[in-house]
Amino acid sequence: MIESLLVANRGEIARRIIRTAKRLGVRAIAVHSEADADLPFVAEADEAVCVGPANPALSYRNVEAILDAAKSTGAQAIHPGYGFLSENADFARTVESSGLIWVGPGADAIAAMGDKINARNLMAAAGVPVAPGTTEPAADLTAATAAAAGIGYPVMVKAAAGGGGMGMGVATDEAGLRAEYDKVRAFAERMFGDGSVLIERYFPRVRHVEVQILGLADGRVVAIGERECSVQRRNQKLVEESPSPAVDPQLRERFLAAAVRAGEAVNYRNAGTVECLLDPATNEFFFLEMNTRLQVEHPVTELVYGIDLVAEQLRVAAGLAPTFDPAALAARGHAIELRINAEDPKRFIPGPGAISTWSEPAGEGVRVDSGYVAGNTVTQFYDSLMAKLIVSGADRAEAIARAKAAVAAFEVAGPKCNLPFFAELLENPEFLSGDYDTALVTRMR
Known part of the structure; x- marks a missing residue:
């Protein structure tokens, strides 16, 4: 070690x-x-x-x-x-x-998956489903409009070098495409130093499902279940759960097999995530991107599979075998993660400040990964994430019940905090049904 x-x-x-x-x-x-x-x-x-x-x-x-x-x-x-x-x-x-x-994964794998167009092409060659889209950057508006006409509106305009939901826009017609192309290109050049843009089919109703992978020291790639990440604001995740309520055993098998193929295509080592879009009307899914790192939402996988992913990362990096049997992985129960951010619970605008009160919930099935305590200050220099509240239970209903109690018991004063949003979400009939999509938060607001 x-x-x-x-x-x-x-x-x-x-x-x-x-x-x-x-x-x-x-x-x-x-x-x-x-x-x-x-x-x-x-x-x-x-x-x-x-x-x-x-x-x-x-x-x-x-x-x-x-x-x-x-x-x-x-x-x-x-x-x-x-x-x-x-x-x-x-x-x-x-x-x-x-x-x-x-x-972490090798530099070549990071570089290969860091460019969305290159990643799409690699995944398609490996037999991983990809949404209809461009196989090279749309060099100008003429190329972008031609691509969109071939794909069919609506389309997503995306920064090829982007990630984490940044550098994206939706166009429903050519006029919208012209506006979004210039906007995304300028943003990509400013944020990523690369103005390359890709055009991809946009799905009006879609779910965001991802698979945790771990590339082992012996060269094997293991898929450790899926996570549902469809509760988002401005393409940024707020809630994650595992298993996904949208995924049945047959679909899960397809997801995991595709994720393993994705990892194998780039000789992946260490922890990573294969992110996909799922069309709930057809059960078709498409590769979105690969995050070549540990994800914010990794704790829900840890609780469902009984694995410490950071410990496994260290073992892979040291050339050691995993602590678990990859052939005997089994999900147990359900876990939900809520991202506790220093932001307004209505408009989701950051609200940093000094923390005067910080009291974390506790009890069976409750875990808090926090970065702050009372007396600390959340500054404007960094992401607004203050803590992750992770709950688990024998099933989704029990996990939700524990989440409600934990949210009610979590006390934060000083900076703005989105805990009231989660109290609202956990009473929302659409979320409670499990039949929700990436537009849920928009409908709530």
Whole structure:
């Protein structure tokens, strides 16, 4: 097993990785910005190094500072968490060329899946279903309109280098396409340094279902169940659950087989997620993207399958066999994750601030992965996620009942908080039925 691990991240995910590392006897090293010096993950690490000011470009994305911290602390490996540098192929290569262990997929796999058009083409060649769309960037408006005419409206206009629901727009006709093309292209150039745009069929009613994969040290790729991620605002996930209430055993078998083919196509190692769109009218699904990292929503898979995915990541990175039998994986019960954000519960606008009250729920089937405690400040410099409330039960009904009680017991004061939204969602007939789609939050608002 790895002996010392530097966690190149912050907040709840850094704290969560540190917790597993310490349980395994691995020395945990935190890096932090000046703004995060008082957060729990810094205090809970065995050692901590300040890598720069609040601006993430000067701290959490500062490759030189992070590598210097690894060198000065004698770190053997680096875990990037999610966001920041986690899907940066150049960073992964630099880590490994520096003689450190990279806890994640290989740089070639990251690069291959980082471009949506290249990823679509790879998946199609591997026999993974993809939605009708362009096989090369739409170089200009003429190419985009020709592609859309061939695909048929409505279409999705997407940044080829984007991810996490960013850089996307829907066009229902040519006039809309012209507006969205320019908007997405400008956004992609500004955010990703790459203005490439792809055109893809848009499904008005669709569900977002993803499969957790783990590429083992011996070369095998294992699929560890699916997650439903259709409760979203502005293409950003708010709630995830496993198993998906939309997936029956036959469809599940197809999902898992496709996800394994996707991983095998890029010689995938370590944890990753194959994201798909599911048409509930036909039970057809299409590859959306592959996240070449640990996902925010990984805890629901952990609770349903009884696996510590961070521990398995460390084992793969160390060249060790998994702690579980891949041939005997079995789901037990149901789990739901709610993302507790510092944002207005009606308009979902971020509302950072000092935390005056922070009281977490507890009890059977309740887990909280939090990044803050009372007295900390949620700043404007980073994502609004404060904690993840994860509940589990023998079935979906029990998990929902526990979620209702946990939301009612969770007390947060100071910054704005979206807990009232979850109280509303957990009484929503559409959500309770399990027959919902990605437009659910829009209909609620």
